Amino acid sequence: MDDTGFNYPDRPNDLESFWMPFTTNRGFKRAPRLLSGARNMHYETPDGRKILDGTAGLWCCNAGHGRKKIAEAIKAQADRMDFAPTFQLGHPAAFEFANRLVDLTPGDLDHVFFTNSGSESADTALKIALGYHYVRGKGSKTRLIGRERGYHGTNFGGTSVGGIVKNRQFYGGLISGVDHIRHTHDIERNAFSRGQPAWGAHLADDLERLVQLHDASTIAAAIVEPVAGSTGVLVPPQGYLRRLREICDRHDILLIFDEVITGFGRLGASFAVERFGVEPDMVTTAKGLTNATVPMGAVFCRRKIYDAFLENTASGVELFHGYTYSGHPLAAVAGIATLDLYREEGLFERAAALSGYWEDALWSLRGDRHVVDLRNLGLMAGIELEPRPGAPTARAMETFHRCFDEGVLVRVTGDIIALSPPLIVEESHIDRIFDTIGKVLKTVD
């Protein structure tokens, strides 16, 4: 590798061919920001600058970067056996990982279906929900309910139940039979709530209204992020998730929590399920599952769901669904090593212990220029900025660029700065993240 970070110096800095996801390709390729190394709390740029990671990559490197234990497990597995199918065959690591995972989940969320991403986890959970009702003779329950401002990845199912206009508008009718409840974000009533806002539990009753509109006999499942991450850290109002659970129970609707971001310690507990004490029927995960080292997702299902397929299908394959790489050996061992690190270093407890310091540091920005709301839970935070008149999102994007130039990685979504550091973060890092944002906000118009 040369000092530009590229392995093939005969085409130095050629950025053309890679069509970058969710990126302003024209802007990036004019002024690229490349990362070429990562260790613990920092990225490194090709010119040797260290960037403090305030976002755990993309909400995913919860144990920090460059963790040797995970790298060694991947290498050992690659040497031993690179790949084995999990269709009518198996290999030990996938079973071991599933067993280790269900030790972390509360209640009877004790069966795991492996995928390769959060998007695949969302679509898998939606398909399992449809199949669950079908095998029980309730095949009319096909409607899927999502929520405005929800993000469940970019496959067709997740896009359909998702609630982000830009992600939907290019793609026609998406899948049919989907409806949405309102999001819970209300800045007039809930701005500057520390933790869960007091107002808004009643918004869960939107689900009851949809039952009255469509009839419960047509509704299969409702899916929500316990804390909506991608649309700017929207913390659920007190009592909201429990109310959703009650409505689902009343009408035999499966409740799915998308914990792709909130899983694996982000909220100071293994899952949001534990943090909020509300048990859904399925939990979708990815990201922190393998510390993002090898792509993998997992859907946790309550025993009644798994049992329904086994009890109500003729002998043979019970669920016609799966991926070539479901339970891939390299991902499975990476996941096991990741769980070891989480446990050995007490990272979920660490996130809980640091969340007060995190909150206070965030709150130091109250009253700063442009800041119209601050939100936080566990080691997540959202800083909502007033949009620049006539140029929505520009102010946040400029803040992102300026923070990067100052050596701190933040993430922006719309006019919101979203933060989610690796759980190994220290108080001095927290200070630096918020000091840098505060300093940059003073200079951004």
Ligand SMILES: Cc1ncc(COP(=O)(O)O)c(C=O)c1O
């Ligand atoms: C809640 C949620 N669900 C699903 C996804 C999609 O995950 P992936 O990008 O791995 O497909 C994301 C990604 O950010 C997410 O935040």
